[in-house]
Amino acid sequence: MNRINILCTIAGIVLVANASAQQAQSFSLDEAVSYAVKHNYQLQQATFDLDISKRKVKETTAIGLPQINGEASYNNFIDIPTQVAEASAFDPTAPAGVLVPLQFGLPHSMSAGLTASQLIFDGSYFVGLKAAKEYVRASELGLAQTESEIKNSVAQTYISVLASQENVLALIENKSNIERIFKETSALYESGFLEKQDADQMKLLRSNVNNQLDYAKRQEANILNLLKFQMGIPVSDSIGLTDNIEALVESQSGASLSLLEQPFSPDKHIDFQTLEQGEKLTLLSLSNERARFYPQLSAFFNHSQNAYRKDFDFMKSGGAWYPTTLWGVQLKVPIFSSLQGRQRTAQAKLEVAKIQSQKLQVEQSLNMQAMSAKSNYSSALDRYNTVKEDLELAKSIKERTLIKYNEGLASSTDITATENQYLTSLGNYINTTLELLNSRLALDKALGN
Numbered sequence: 001m002n003r004i005n006i007l008c009t010i011a012g013i014v015l016v017a018n019a020s021a022q023q024a025q026s027f028s029l030d031e032a033v034s035y036a037v038k039h040n041y042q043l044q045q046a047t048f049d050l051d052i053s054k055r056k057v058k059e060t061t062a063i064g065l066p067q068i069n070g071e072a073s074y075n076n077f078i079d080i081p082t083q084v085a086e087a088s089a090f091d092p093t094a095p096a097g098v099l100v101p102l103q104f105g106l107p108h109s110m111s112a113g114l115t116a117s118q119l120i121f122d123g124s125y126f127v128g129l130k131a132a133k134e135y136v137r138a139s140e141l142g143l144a145q146t147e148s149e150i151k152n153s154v155a156q157t158y159i160s161v162l163a164s165q166e167n168v169l170a171l172i173e174n175k176s177n178i179e180r181i182f183k184e185t186s187a188l189y190e191s192g193f194l195e196k197q198d199a200d201q202m203k204l205l206r207s208n209v210n211n212q213l214d215y216a217k218r219q220e221a222n223i224l225n226l227l228k229f230q231m232g233i234p235v236s237d238s239i240g241l242t243d244n245i246e247a248l249v250e251s252q253s254g255a256s257l258s259l260l261e262q263p264f265s266p267d268k269h270i271d272f273q274t275l276e277q278g279e280k281l282t283l284l285s286l287s288n289e290r291a292r293f294y295p296q297l298s299a300f301f302n303h304s305q306n307a308y309r310k311d312f313d314f315m316k317s318g319g320a321w322y323p324t325t326l327w328g329v330q331l332k333v334p335i336f337s338s339l340q341g342r343q344r345t346a347q348a349k350l351e352v353a354k355i356q357s358q359k360l361q362v363e364q365s366l367n368m369q370a371m372s373a374k375s376n377y378s379s380a381l382d383r384y385n386t387v388k389e390d391l392e393l394a395k396s397i398k399e400r401t402l403i404k405y406n407e408g409l410a411s412s413t414d415i416t417a418t419e420n421q422y423l424t425s426l427g428n429y430i431n432t433t434l435e436l437l438n439s440r441l442a443l444d445k446a447l448g449n
Contacts, residue, residue: 025233026240029158029248032231036154037147039232046139046146053132053139060132064119072112076312080105106308113304113324120298120329123291131284138277145270148445150230155441157227162245163434164220170426171213175206178419181402182206185412194412201412205419212423245433249384252440259443260378264370266363269448275362279355286348292341293334301327366446373439373446380432380439387425387432394418394425 027035037043080103087094119125182202189199225235233239266272305321307314334341401418404410 025237026242027158027231028242029155032158032227032241033151033154035233036150036231040150040154040230041232042146043143043150044232046143050136050139050143053136057129057132057136060125060129064122064125064129066116066118068114068116070112070114073110075109077105077107077109080107106310108309108312108314109307110309110314111304111306113302116301118299119296121294122296122298123294124288127284127288127291131281131288134277134280134284138274138281141270141274141277145274148270152441152445154227154230156438157223157230158241158243159245159248159434159437159441160223161220161227161241162243162248163430164216164223165241166245166433167426167430168213168216168220170430171209171216174419174423175209175213177402178202178206178209181405181415198412201416205412205416209419245430245437248437249433252437259440259447259449260374262447264367264447266366269366272359272362272366275355275359279352279359282348282351282355286345286352289341289345289348292344295334296332297329299327299329369446373443377436377439377443380436384432384436387428391425391429394422398422 082101082103084099084101086096087098087100088096090100182205185194185199185202188194189196224239228235228237228239267276303323303325305323307319307321309319313319398418398421401410401414405412405415
């Protein structure tokens with residue numbers, strides 16, 4: 001009995017834990033963006049790139065620090081090398097022309113030593129060290145640029161989800177009204193108070209609304225899955241959105257108008273800063289090509305111990321080890337490279353000219369984007385105000401037509417026409433609201449905010 005109670009308790013704990021794990025997280029727009037900054041896959045990879053670039057600086061720095069290597073070797077001559085010489089060289093009595101074989105060395109030899117080197121001067125090293133540091137800055141800008149793009153993408157998708165949810169809610173409400181009218185119309189038709197055409201008209205309208213609702217729900221689910229992916233949340237998890245589309249429009253309206261008056265400076269935009277950093281790296285590449293013509297100076301120190309034995313008894317004490325120690329400096333001076341270096345330098349100069357031209361192009365492009373973004377937002381704001389009024393008017397017409405229909409003063413055709421008119425106005429309103437919020441995001445991005 002106790003065992004059963006224990007098992008039930010464990011099962012209860014597991015169920016509670018699973019229920020807590022499956023509880024949906026809720027996010028406002030700002031919370032969704034903040035969550036994505038920490039968990040988005042692209043941002044994680046960009047962070048790794050930044051860490052790699054920092055390690056690259058340390059790697060490059062280590063090239064100019066002392067380098068120490070140890071080595072050891074053992075040789076066993078199965079056949080000791082043999083040379084021949086005139087026998088008369090060792091024995092004056094030996095007949096001329098007689099050769100005798102001679103073996104020099106012992107069958108076993110071992111050597112162990114240390115070699116240290118230090119770079120004293122190398123122009124390419126100093127340029128490379130500076131370039132590695134600038135590469136870190138480029139990686140930081142790349143991370144900032146990726147973060148800006150992710151924030152913008154998450155915000156756009158979040159707003160799209162809100163728009164799709166707004167559409168679904170409106171269609172659900174519409175479906176409820178149509179279902180009620182359909183039942184009333186069917187009852188009146190069966191009682192002989194309405195013609196079959198009126199009943200069929202309402203049946204067709206009911207079918208169209210159901211199809212639109214099903215499509216809207218599938219679209220909402222797809223966009224919500226995209227949002228979860230962009231935020232770094234498994235698509236199998238459930239999340240909720242706490243903002244609504246009208247509240248976002250209201251909260252951004254005042255700040256958005258001030259953006260229209262905000263002056264724009266290209267050098268504060270992340271795209272321009274990234275290109276400027278690329279220009280610095282290109283100039284360092286040119287400096288590196290020029291540094292190849294500079295001499296290179298390094299120092300070295302070597303110490304080794306060598307031993308020779310008839311038998312393999314190097315570990316026994318008393319055997320002789322012969323030291324060899326030397327140090328020196330090495331100077332390398334480029335003299336002639338068949339004009340390869342000159343051509344590489346010319347290419348580097350062309351790359352500098354190319355990126356400077358790109359800077360001018362991007363500067364003008366950013367100015368144009370800022371002007372277009374301001375114009376697009378102003379137009380979207382005007383359309384939003386107009387379409388919002390149209391939606392209120394279409395809703396009022398639909399409600400008045402429904403009253404007339406209930407009083408027998410309007411036909412099912414009138415109901416269908418006003419219903420379609422309302423759905424069209426609703427679609428225009430949602431699309432225009434989405435356009436307004438997206439144009440605000442585009443304006444922020446174009447201004448470099």
